[in-house]
Every structure is written in structure tokens, then in C-alpha cells.
Amino acid sequence: MCGITGWIDWEQDLSEQQAVLKEMACTLKERGPDREGYWLSSHAALAHRRLIVIDPVGGKQPMLFTRGEQTYALTYNGEIYNFRELREELRARDHVFRTHSDTEVLLHAYVEWGEDCVDHLNGIFAFAIWDEARQQLFIARDHLGVKPLFYAQVGSTIVFGSEIKALLAHPLIEPILNDEGMKAIFVSIFLSGGGIFRDVQELRPGHCATFTRERTHVRQYWQLVSRPHTDNLETTTEYIRSLLSDTVSRQLIADVPVVTLLSGGLDSSGVTSLAAREFQRENQVLNTYAINYVNSEEHFEGNAFRPSIDRPYAEQVARDLPTNHHNIMVSTEELIGNLLVPMRAHDRPTMGQMETSLYLLFKAIKQNATVALSGESADEIFGGYPWFHQEHALNTPTFPWIAARMNPGSNTPLMQMGLPFVSPALAHELHPHEHMQQLYQEALAEVPRLEGESSRDTRIREIFYLNMTRFLRLLLDRKDRMSMATGLEVRVPFCDHRLVQYVWNIPWEMKAIDHIEKGILRRAFRGLLPEEVRMRRKSAYPISFDPAYTQAVRRWTLEILNTANAPVNTFVNRAFLRQLAEHPDEQKRGENAYFLFDYLIQTNAWLQEYHVVTS
Template sequence: MCGITGWIDWERDLSEEQQQLELMACTLRDRGPDREGYWLSPRAALAHRRLIVIDPIGGKQPMTFTQGDTTYALTYNGEIYNYRELREELRSRDHTFKTQSDTEVLLHAYLEWGEECVKHFNGIFAFAIWDEAKQSLFIARDHLGVKPLFYAQIGSSIIFGSEIKALLAHPLIKPILDDAGLAAIFVSLFMSGGGIFRDINELHPGWCATFTRERVNLRPYWQLISHPHTDDLETTAEHIRALLSDTVKRQLIADMPVVTLLSGGLDSSGVSSLAARNFAEEHRTLDTYAINYDNSEENFKGNAMRPSIDRPYVEQMASYLGTNHHDIVVSTNDLVENLLVPMRAHDRPKMGQIETSLYLLFKVIKQNATVALSGESADEVFGGYPWFHQERVINAPTFPWLAARMGGASDNQFLQPHASFLSADMTQRLHPRNRIRKLYQDALAEVPRLEGEGARDARMREIFYLNLTRFLPLLLDRKDRMSMATGLEVRVPFCDHRLVQYVWNIPWEMKSVDHIEKGILRRAFSGILPDEVRMRRKSAYPTSFDPAYTQAVRKWTLSIANDTNAPIRPFINLDFVSKLAKHEDEAVRGESAYFLFDYIIQANAWLQEYHVTVQ
């Protein structure tokens, strides 16, 4: 993995702009701690920060290729998992290669197929290619959006980068929030996407774009396709297992140490099992990592999202697979001290301790490895969350994860849907309910329908689409920013687009076979996991249950609410937030309060550190 950035201008000579390019690239040094590179021409300036994973010598970037009088320049972040097959195909078409890198394969794929090259890739990627002959910039992002890419078009300039901070380092771009940006920060908290600041856009997953002096052509190159599923139950389970086996094997390719994350749940255990089998064939032992928290197990209280503790299942899986296991215990002090790390990594306030703990876990893993495989996204692909199985939530006319958080009938004033942490001015300006309703309706309008599908299956197709396109990006962003903040590459086998497309059309009754969430995936993992783990009920990513963490963020939130100079004050309902933070009864506050405290703390620091201006 790496960080990329660049600047195109059809009216300004950029050949002497390396100093500015270095400023932009420097913001991405955590993503690419091993090497930096620059390429400049009169109209294009490209930069690269490299994390070495494949071909340390041959994969230097930006990479160029000159054919006659024409030069092509590439800056690329990601991994093309099928690059070996593509290299052989390209060799059969008279291409020659000087390196063993997937970077060179990507560049030659563009030479061979032009902008259609993206349809040949299996991987996670965000890249930009400058075509000197056409005087055009081509950018693309992987199918599910595992790797980020932002861009801005201002006058004759195109500025792009892996993270928003790279664009903000350019003098043409200012940290200005308009209504859309304010809504992204203060309304659609449980969704991701967008450039937040005025003029900055995020390239959608599965999209590409071509920029020339005369035009901009933004378009999708990959979309989910709905059609009848014709495989029977046994064939379906076998095909899922075959796809995952192939995907994990491809994603273990690296010239640096590879490990897996292991929570003791179905998804990470399945990935770890497949990885361990590949390691065993090479007489190697897989290293696995799990996270735990100080003082959490003794304070654990099970709920619908987290019905059980991970540790016993982690220990069982590590023993079953014979892995070299590492249990990483995160302290409450470290969680509090690093609470602003997610905000700085995302360039916006984010999910608090859930992200901070990942950062601390990845920081330890990075000491021994460069690549880790994760079970992320299986719940979105196969339907693992409780909200896939709750009739009230399924039938609610909104995003299911929002409906699930609202709870049922309750006299708890802090959990009522109408209770808002926004100030009256912000509520009047942003109209939160109308905005959420519009986002929901826009998402439903995109769903690829299946003609003749029954009402129940059609609704479940909608639920899956909402999760894949509106909720999954939130988690993929979390995984990318927290891993890249430590210089670790995290790969996600369940985001293989072949698997996602296949599972998309499996009927709900088959997905939930055996009357359990992700039933078809459990069938696929039959024989490679112990039954206690294979049939373990879904338990979400763990959080700290240490009361000391709650006390720390409550106190921090109150100090912000009482600070007359705190930049967040105009945006929040001070009375509501203060009462929530002061309330001693944890049952009344509810788990959602901890997220809100984390978020307010980050948002306040973000407004200050980024010198945000509201338009």
C-alpha cells in the first residue's frame, strides 16, 4: 500500500513545482514510509509515497513508460492480485517486463487495453495515469472502494490524492464547509464518503474518470447485476468456499511478512483457517492477532450486538490451527491518549475508540509484519448484522443500522429518535430528517432490481444494497486509515468483487439457511472450522467496557461543553450534551452515548486543528 497525489494543469507549467508536490506527498508519509518519488512535466506532476510489499527494487514509482515520442506516467496505491496471470497474457501480446511488480503490469495493461484495463483487474487499488500524447489524466478506484481517492477540479487544475490532507496542502484548496459538508459531519454520521470540504470530491467505488482540457468523463466501470440464482444449496456453498480459497491464496502473495486478524468469529476464523492451510503447504506457521482491553472482561455485559466474549473462541481457533498467536491488550490510557488519531487520519471526526483500538492493534502488528488479512465485510456481503433479521428494522423506511439504533418503544429521553445533539440553528439549517430521508431514497433508486422478484426478496435486496454501498464504506475507510496510519497493509478477502457479485443474487432463504445469520457461509466453512466456532452467533467488533474510559470521555466532553471558546459550541445542543455527560446511570445513557462523546471530542479538535471555515 502507498499514498498517491498529483497536480494537473493545462495552463500552467508544472515542471518546476516539485517543492509544492513534496508538500502534498509529505502529508501521506505514514501511508508510504519506505520511499518517495516524483515525476514532473509541463502539464502533470505526480508523487508517490511507498510502502514496500512486492518487488522492493522494481516497484519504484511514479513509474513511466515511453513508446516512441509518447510517455505514460503512473502513480498507484494498492495490489493487483491477478497480476501474475495478467503479466503472462500481456507477454503473449508482445509486452516485455523489466520488474516483478504489479505496478508494471498495471501500466502495461493500460497500454494494451486503455481505459478498459480496469475491467481486467482483481484487487484493491486507486491509481492515476497521465497520458502525454492525449494530454489526459485517467483515475480509477477498486470495485468496492477498499482504497480511497479524492480529487478537486478548480479552474484549469486537477488535484488528487489518497487522502483529503494531500489536497488541503495545495494552496488552491481551502477547508471550507458548505451545507453538504456540514451535513456529512453532523447528520450522516453513520455513513461515509464525500470530500467534506468545498471543491473536494471522492471517486466512487467501481468508478473511473478521464480529465482532459475540454471535458470530464466520470463513469462506473463495475456495478452489481441482478439475475436469478440457479445453483442449488450444496453447489452454492461449494462455490463460495472455492472463491474464498482462491481469494485468500492470491492475497497471501507478498515479499514481506503476512499475518491474519483473528477474533474467534466466523469471518476472521475462516480467513485464518484458509491462510493457515496455505502456510502449512509451505511448512510455515501463520501468525494471528487478536485485540482485548484492560478491565473489560470483568465488566462485560452481553447485548444483541456483542452476545459473547471473544477470548475463549480465539484461543480455541489458535490451538485448532496451530498458529503463533498474539493477544494484544489495549490500555484505557492508550485509548484516551490516542482518541484524536482517527480524526487526523480521516481528516474528519470519526468512530472513536473502535478506530483508536484498531490503530493500537495495527501499530503492534507492524512491528512484525507488513500485511494482514481481515474478515471485514462478510457481514455486509452475507447478512450478518442483527438488523438483517429484525422485522421492525427491515420494514423501517430508513437505513437499517439507524433504525436498529433507535430501539423500540422507550421512555429513555436519550434514546428517543427526536432527541438531537445538534443546536437549534444547525437543525433549522440542515433539516437532518429530510436529509437522511433524501439519502435513503436516492440509495433505493440505485438498487438493481430483479424482474418478477417477490416483495420479501426485493426488500432484502434493498437491505443488502444499502449495507454494501452506504455502510460498508464506513468500515473500509476505518480499516484503511487506521492501518495506513501505521504503515500496515490490511487486505479484505470478502471484498473480492467476484464473491460479492455471486452472493448478491443468492436468495435470502439460502443465505440464512439453518435459521442462523450467514448460514450459507457457515455451510461453506464446514470441515475447516470447529463447530463451536463455525456456529458461534455474530458478535460485533469488541469495545472497552472499562468504566474508566467512560469517565474519561464524559469528563472531556463536559470540559468542551463548558469552554466558551470551544469551536463546536455553535453546532451542538449544549443542554442535551451536558445532561448526557453528567448522567451517572449507564443504563440511561446507553452505549450510543460513548460514540457521541468520542465524536464531539474529535469534531471539536478537528474544527480547531484544520482551521475549518463554515460558509
């Protein structure tokens, strides 16, 4: 994994602009702590920050390929998991390779197939290729959006980067928050995506773009295809298991230490089991990692989202396989002390404690490893969340994860789809209900329909699409930013697009076989896990139940509300937030409340540190 950035201008000579390019690249040093590289020509300037994972000597970037009068320059972030097969295919087409890196394979794939190279890739990637002869820039992002990529166009200038901060380091890009950016920060906070600032755009997952002096062309190169599922239950189960086995095996390839995340849930335990067996074939023991919180278990209160504690299940899997298991304990002091790290990594306010804790986990892992495998995205692909099974969430015309947190018929502001923490004036200006409905309808319009489906199956398909294209992006962004903030690469086997496409068309009755969420996946993992773990009910990512955390963020929130010139106070409902912080009643207490505190704290710091200007 790495950080990439660059600058194209068809009307300006960029060959002497390394100072600006270096400033852009330096913002990404956490993503690529091992090496930096630059390449400049008359109208193109590319930079790369490298995290060494494969071929330490041969994978230097930007990487160049010259054939006659043609020169191609590549800067790339990610891993191509089928690079070995592609290298052999390209060798058969007379390509000669000088390194063992997937970077060189990607560059030659573009030389051979042009923009269609993306159709040959299996992996997680964001890359940019400059064609010097044609004076053309090509950028692309992986199928599910595991790796980020942002760009901005201002006149004849195009700048791009792995993170928005790289674009902001360019003198033409300013932190101006327009109407759409305001809505992203204060309305659609449970939806990831978008550039936030004026002129900045995010390249969507499964998309690529070509830029020339004359035109810009953005296209979708991959999308889900709906078709009847004809495999029977046994064949489906076996195929899922074989696909996952192949995917995990590919994703273990690295020239640095590889570990897995092990929460004790079905998804991470399944990935860990497959990985541990690969390690055992090499007479090695897999290292696994889990997060827990100081002073938390004694205050744990189970609910629909977190019915049980992770630790006993993770330890059971570690004993059974076995693995060398590491239980990382995180304190409230560490969570509070690092609360602003996610904001700086995302260049925007985020999910607070759920991201801070992940950062601390990855920071601990990085001391001993550079690559980790995660169970992320299985719930979106197989239907593991409670809202897949709640009639209210299924039938409410909004995003199901929002509907699941609403109390039907309640007038309690915190549980409504509106935003009580936003000032009435701003809410009136932003029209939150209308904006969320617009986003919701736009998403529904994209759903690949299957003719002849029942209304129930049609709705289930919609719910899956919303989760896979909207909610999953939120989690993948979290995983990318928090891992790369520590220089750790996290791979996600359940995001293999072959698996995602296959599971997409499995009927709901088969996905939820045995009357339990992700029933088909549980069958695929039969014999690989202890039965108590294989049949364990879904429990969401763990949070701290230490009362000291809520008390700390309440105090921090009140400090901000009591500071007259705190920038966030212009935008929020101070009376509502003060009431919540000073007198949290039973209904408003807990995760919903401290999420608001976390978000307010990060938003205030973001407005200050990024010198945000509202248009």
C-alpha cells in the same frame, strides 16, 4: 499499499512545482514510509509514497512507460491480485516487462486496453495515469472501495490524493465546510463518503474518471447485476469455498511478512483457517492477532450486538489450527491518549474508540509484519448483522443500522433518527430528517432490481444493497485509515468482486440456511473450524467495557463544554450533552453515550487543527 497524490493544470507550467508537490506527498508519509518519488512535466505533477510489499527493487513510482512519442506516468496505491495472469496475457500481446511488480503490469494494462483496463483487474486499488501525448488524466478506484481516492477541480487545476490532507496541502484547496459538508459532519455521521470540504469530491467505488482540457467524464465501470440464482445448495456451498480459497491464496502473495486478524468470529476464523493451510504447505506457522482490553472482561454485559466475549473463541481456533497467536491488550490510557489519531487519519471526526483500538492493534502488528488479512465485509455480503433479522429494522424506511438502534415508539431523543447533540438552530438549518431521507432514497434508486421477486425478497435485496454500498464503506474507510496510519497493509478477501457478485444473487433462504445468520458461509467453512466457532452467533467488533473509559471521555467532554471559545460549542446542544455527561441515566449509558463524547471531542479538535471555515 501506498499514498498517491498529483496535480494537473493545462494552463500552468508545473515542471518547477516540486516544492508544492512534495508538501502534498509529505502529508501521506504514514501511508508510504519506505520511499518517496516524484515526476513532473509541463502540465502534470505526480507523487508517490511507497510501502514496500512486492518487488522492493522494481516497484518504484511514479512509474513511466515510453513508446515512440507516447509517455505514460503512473502513481498507484493497492495490490492487483491477478497480476501474474495479466502479465502472461500481456506478454502474449508483445509487452516486455523489466520488473516483477504488479505496478508495471497495471501500467501496461492501461497501455494495452486504455480505460477498459479496469475490467481486467482483480484487486484493491486507487491509481492515476497521465497520458502525456494526449494530455489526459485517468483515475480509478477498486470495485468495493477498499482504497480511497479524492479529487478537486478548481478552474484549469485538478488535484487528487489518497487522503483529503494531500489536497489541502495545495494552495488552491481550502478547508471550507459548505452546506453538504455540514450535513456530513453533523447529520449523516453513520454514512461514509464525500469530500467534506468545498470543491473536494470522492471518487466512488467501482468508478473511474477521465480529465482533459475540454471535459471531465466520470463513469461507473462495475456494478452488481441481479439475475436468478440457479445453483443448488451443495453447488453454491462448494463454489463459495473454492472462491474464498482462491482469493485467500492470491492475497497471501507478498515479499514481506503476512499475518491474519483473528477475533474468534466466523469470518476472521474462516480466513485464518484457509491462510494457515497455505502456510502449512510451506512448512510455516501463521501468526494471528486479536485485540482485548484491560479491565474490560469483568465488566462485560452481553447484548444483541455483542452476545459473547471473543477471546476464548480466538484462542480455540489458534490451538486447533494451530497458529502463533498474539493477544494485544489495550488500556484505557492508550485509548484516551490516541483518541485524536483517527480524526487526523480521516481528516474528519470519526467513530472514536472503535477506530482508536484498531489503530493500536495495527501498530502492534506492524512491529512484526507489513500485511494482514481481515474478515471485514462478510456480514454485509452474507447478511450477518442483527438488522437483517429484525422486522422493525427491515420495515423502517431508513438505513437499517440506524433503525436497529432506534427504540420503536420511544420519545427518548438519543434513540430517535434526529440529532439531539446538534443545536436546535443548526438542526433547523440542516433539516436532518429530510437529508437522511434524501440519501436513503438515492441509495434505493440505485438497487439493481430482479423482475418477479416477491415484495419480501425485494426488501431483502434493498437491505443488502444499503449495507454493501453505504455501511461497508464506513468500515472499509476505518480499516484503510487505521492500518495505513501505521504503515500496515490490510487485505479483505471477502471484498473480492467475484465473490460479491456471486453471493448477491443467492436467495435469502439459502444465505440464512439452518436458521442462523450467514448459514451458507458456515456450511462453506464446515470441516475448517471447531464447531463451537463455526456456529457461534455474530458478535460485533469488541469495545472496552472498562468504566474508566466512559468516565474519561465524560470529563473531557465537560472540559470542552465549559470552555467558552471551544469551536464545537457553536454547533452543539450544550444542555443536552452536559446532562448526558453529568447525569447519564441507565437508558442513555454505554456505547451510544460514549460515541457522542468521542465524536464531540474529535469534532472540536478537528475544527481547531484544520482551521475549518464554515460558509
